[in-house]
Amino acid sequence: MTGRDLLWASSALVLLACLALVLLIVLTKVTRTVRERRTAELVAPHRPHLLAVASGEDEGGTHRDALIEVDGPARDAVDVVVVDLLGKVRGAPAEELASVLLAHGAVDRAPHDLRDRSTLKRARAAHILGLCHVGAALPLLVQALGDPAPEVRVAATRALGRIGEPTASAALLAAVGADRVVPAGPAADALEGMGVGISGSLRDALSASSPTTRTVAAYLSGEGSFSRSLDALRVALACDDDPTVREAAAVALGRMGRAADVVALLRETGADRPRALRRACAAALGELGEPSAVVGLTALLGDPDPRLAEIAATSLLLLGPAGRSALDSAASNPSVETARALARLQAGAA
Amino acid sequence: MSWDGFVDGLRTGVVWLMDITSVPILVYFAVINLSYLLLIVLASIDFRAQHRRREAVVETFGGALSPGVSLLVPAYNEEMGIVTSVQALLSLRYPRHEVVVVDDGSSDGTFERLRAAFDLVPIPRQIPQDVPVRARIVDVHVPRDGRTRLVLVRKENSGRSEAINVALNAATEPLVAMIDADSILEPDALLRVTQPFADDPIRMVAAGGAIRPVNGSRVVSGRIVKVQMPKPWLARIQVVEYLRAFLLGRTGWSRFGALILISGAFGLFRRDVVVEAGGLDPDSIGEDFELVLRIHRKLHDEKRDYRVGFVPEPVLWTEVPSTLGVLRNQRRRWHRGLWETLWAYRGMVLRPRYGKVGMIALPYYWVFELFAPLLEFFGIIIVPLALVLDVVNIPYAILFLSLAYGLAILVTLSAMAAEEWSFHRHERWRDLGLTLVASVLENIGYRQLTVWWRLEGWWASLRRKKQVWGVMTRTGFGEAGE
Numbered sequence: 001m002t003g004r005d006l007l008w009a010s011s012a013l014v015l016l017a018c019l020a021l022v023l024l025i026v027l028t029k030v031t032r033t034v035r036e037r038r039t040a041e042l043v044a045p046h047r048p049h050l051l052a053v054a055s056g057e058d059e060g061g062t063h064r065d066a067l068i069e070v071d072g073p074a075r076d077a078v079d080v081v082v083v084d085l086l087g088k089v090r091g092a093p094a095e096e097l098a099s100v101l102l103a104h105g106a107v108d109r110a111p112h113d114l115r116d117r118s119t120l121k122r123a124r125a126a127h128i129l130g131l132c133h134v135g136a137a138l139p140l141l142v143q144a145l146g147d148p149a150p151e152v153r154v155a156a157t158r159a160l161g162r163i164g165e166p167t168a169s170a171a172l173l174a175a176v177g178a179d180r181v182v183p184a185g186p187a188a189d190a191l192e193g194m195g196v197g198i199s200g201s202l203r204d205a206l207s208a209s210s211p212t213t214r215t216v217a218a219y220l221s222g223e224g225s226f227s228r229s230l231d232a233l234r235v236a237l238a239c240d241d242d243p244t245v246r247e248a249a250a251v252a253l254g255r256m257g258r259a260a261d262v263v264a265l266l267r268e269t270g271a272d273r274p275r276a277l278r279r280a281c282a283a284a285l286g287e288l289g290e291p292s293a294v295v296g297l298t299a300l301l302g303d304p305d306p307r308l309a310e311i312a313a314t315s316l317l318l319l320g321p322a323g324r325s326a327l328d329s330a331a332s333n334p335s336v337e338t339a340r341a342l343a344r345l346q347a348g349a350a
Numbered sequence: 351m352s353w354d355g356f357v358d359g360l361r362t363g364v365v366w367l368m369d370i371t372s373v374p375i376l377v378y379f380a381v382i383n384l385s386y387l388l389l390i391v392l393a394s395i396d397f398r399a400q401h402r403r404r405e406a407v408v409e410t411f412g413g414a415l416s417p418g419v420s421l422l423v424p425a426y427n428e429e430m431g432i433v434t435s436v437q438a439l440l441s442l443r444y445p446r447h448e449v450v451v452v453d454d455g456s457s458d459g460t461f462e463r464l465r466a467a468f469d470l471v472p473i474p475r476q477i478p479q480d481v482p483v484r485a486r487i488v489d490v491h492v493p494r495d496g497r498t499r500l501v502l503v504r505k506e507n508s509g510r511s512e513a514i515n516v517a518l519n520a521a522t523e524p525l526v527a528m529i530d531a532d533s534i535l536e537p538d539a540l541l542r543v544t545q546p547f548a549d550d551p552i553r554m555v556a557a558g559g560a561i562r563p564v565n566g567s568r569v570v571s572g573r574i575v576k577v578q579m580p581k582p583w584l585a586r587i588q589v590v591e592y593l594r595a596f597l598l599g600r601t602g603w604s605r606f607g608a609l610i611l612i613s614g615a616f617g618l619f620r621r622d623v624v625v626e627a628g629g630l631d632p633d634s635i636g637e638d639f640e641l642v643l644r645i646h647r648k649l650h651d652e653k654r655d656y657r658v659g660f661v662p663e664p665v666l667w668t669e670v671p672s673t674l675g676v677l678r679n680q681r682r683r684w685h686r687g688l689w690e691t692l693w694a695y696r697g698m699v700l701r702p703r704y705g706k707v708g709m710i711a712l713p714y715y716w717v718f719e720l721f722a723p724l725l726e727f728f729g730i731i732i733v734p735l736a737l738v739l740d741v742v743n744i745p746y747a748i749l750f751l752s753l754a755y756g757l758a759i760l761v762t763l764s765a766m767a768a769e770e771w772s773f774h775r776h777e778r779w780r781d782l783g784l785t786l787v788a789s790v791l792e793n794i795g796y797r798q799l800t801v802w803w804r805l806e807g808w809w810a811s812l813r814r815k816k817q818v819w820g821v822m823t824r825t826g827f828g829e830a831g832e
Contacts, residue, residue: 004746007749017760021763025766025767025782025786029770029779032774183549185415185416188413211552212552243622275622306478309476310475334475338473338475338476342492342496344496346497347496
């Protein structure tokens with residue numbers, strides 16, 4: 001083959017590829033448009049029933065029964081809408097919608113679908129099991145936390161959060177730091193949905209090897225005021241390798257610490273500590289509300305970091321008469337003036 | 351020397367040049383286009399899965415671990431649109447965000463407009479010098495209502511980078527987003543773009559958001575209500591260009607784990623990391639590129655495990671140049687910034703300690719971004735010259751050009767296919783048709799002009815000519831309903 005032949009062949013190939021791509025683009029748009037139209041047509045007759053059930057206005061159950069009766073291609077289309085709605089409603093309407101999926105067999109199929117080769121099917125199955133609060137599927141969903149596909153792992157995480165069974169919390173926290181990682185965001189959301197039963201897992205997770213797991217545990221310990229984590233949080237604040245974990249521990253101690261934690265928090269406001277940690281600890285001392293922090297915070301008013309000084313002033317305002325009295329002695333400090341001005345504006349707004 | 355002798359000499363020179371360059375140039379063309387295709391394939395893998403996940407994030411309104419965000423908005427003589435922009439930013443859907451506007455010594459009514467609209471009052475706040483700033487801070491204002499999370503800092507004029515550094519110093523949230531005052535963020539943009547930080551709070555340090563041209567789209571009160579193709583072909587071609595280079599290209603690099611460029615128009619960073627790195631370099635032309643490379647270098651030097659990512663969902667809409675003069679200035683500046691930054695960080699190239707960034711991304715940018723216009727310019731000169739001198743036959747030359755530009759069109763069409771498959775932001779058939787036509791027209795005139803402008807920028811830098819930013823003449827968003 002000569003150079004010219006090669007050039008001809010390459011040009012022809014590129015031209016064909018371009019035409020194929022144009023065709024693909026057009027076909028993609030046509031297919032999507034037709035599918036959306038078809039789905040809308042299939043769902044249209046049942047939309048009043050769907051809305052009635054989702055809005056809790058199906059007192060006699062007639063609308064739900066009408067949805068259960070749907071069969072043929074419309075059933076799948078209705079199921080898709082039901083799944084969407086289940087993500088948006090709570091309480092009795094959610095239970096009614098779940099009963100439609102149950103009657104259509106979608107819930108019974110889901111455990112089987114969790115082992116399907118299709119990623120989409122597995123993710124959807126996990127989603128349905130969570131939406132319908134199928135507690136019996138817990139072991140399968142925990143197993144799905146290690147699924148090769150990130151989409152399935154996230155769907156399983158959310159499903160565990162919806163089911164809300166705290167026995168899954170240890171596995172979920174471990175999955176946050178696993179090789180096939182579960183993203184920390186959805187994991188934290190799911191753990192929040194599991195209630196007070198996760199306190200032991202959170203405490204244990206604060207000594208996990210993964211800093212992401214420790215961060216999630218520290219954050220949630222503070223959010224939920226899980227006092228079982230207190231000792232582990234103190235250790236994390238004092239000597240964790242990761243600055244993000246230390247900051248999360250400081251915030252958590254600010255929310256639920258004890259008077260004894262003032263010393264530890266003040267120690268971390270030292271000039272040799274990272275700037276972000278110093279600021280987090282100064283804010284935490286205000287949150288903690290212990291008057292014993294007044295002296296330490298007052299010393300920070302003259303810090304070269306004006307942001308830290310302002311946070312210290314704001315924290316002193318939160319410490320009641322002792323804190324406000326300390327601010328009087330530094331009234332001309334710009335950080336104090338700023339904190340007071342902002343407090344006045346906020347008070348005026350309230 | 352006679353004319354004939356000159357022509358013969360020239361002919362011999364052109365033949366020699368073509369002989370020694372034809373194979374390397376063909377290989378270069380093949381590799382550059384194949385690399386684009388590879389990036390598009392990598393991007394496509396991510397698109398749909400990410401799209402589904404982001405919807406869940408939007409439904410849950412962020413989630414427990416969503417970090418607070420400070421939106422840093424430098425403003426210089428923006429009196430026409432600053433109030434609408436700030437209102438739109440304040441009303442973004444997000445659990446915790448503040449807007450920090452830095453008035454960079456505006457000579458128009460930027461400050462007065464903001465003061466009147468938000469009832470601003472001065473406070474004696476001292477802005478920390480977490481990042482050193484040369485310009486003097488004039489004063490700091492906050493809204494009187496005590497609730498609206500807006501801070502306005504006035505400073506002496508010293509440029510956009512310093513304005514952002516001041517905003518960075520004034521920011522109080524753990525994440526900072528640099529946003530141009532004249533751009534439009536989608537209402538759920540922050541929910542989406544912060545998702546990687548919530549998912550990986552330890553390692554994620556920076557994320558770029560996708561940017562798309564707003565020209566032609568319908569805007570009401572600082573919100574996009576209908577995405578449409580612009581009327582001028584110059585802007586239409588840029589729509590296609592942004593899609594290919596910014597959306598698909600950067601998603602591909604992110605997926606590959608070697609993203610080195612986050613656009614200055616919309617980037618989200620961990621505040622502590624930017625502060626540690628020293629903030630934006632006020633003397634750099636490509637300050638956004640320079641910052642990301644500095645972060646890469648620093649974190650690699652410290653052997654830290656970190657991630658820089660890209661969020662492909664369209665999140666920020668910006669007006670692209672609609673005149674050749676403004677476009678020329680922009681492209682000159684971009685290429686000059688590219689050259690100066692690559693030169694400044696040449697020490698990272700092919701150094702294994704910098705991982706994929708040093709071994710793949712930076713060499714790629716040198717060879718296929720920096721030198722691309724030089725080689726293309728060579729082709730633009732040599733092929734017509736060879737035709738005039740009759741050293742190649744016309745069908746052969748046409749075939750060669752068809753292949754070269756055909757490959758470029760193929761890449762653009764692949765990007766369009768990926769977009770249509772995942773986001774399909776342009777709903778109208780007419781817009782799809784226009785995009786297809788623009789992908790072809792891009793290669794006739796536009797591409798050659800940008801090649802020339804990029805070389806101009808590079809040349810100006812080599813001659814150490816002072817960079818003049820020029821004025822980005824904006825035609826506005828065609829606001830409807832106001």
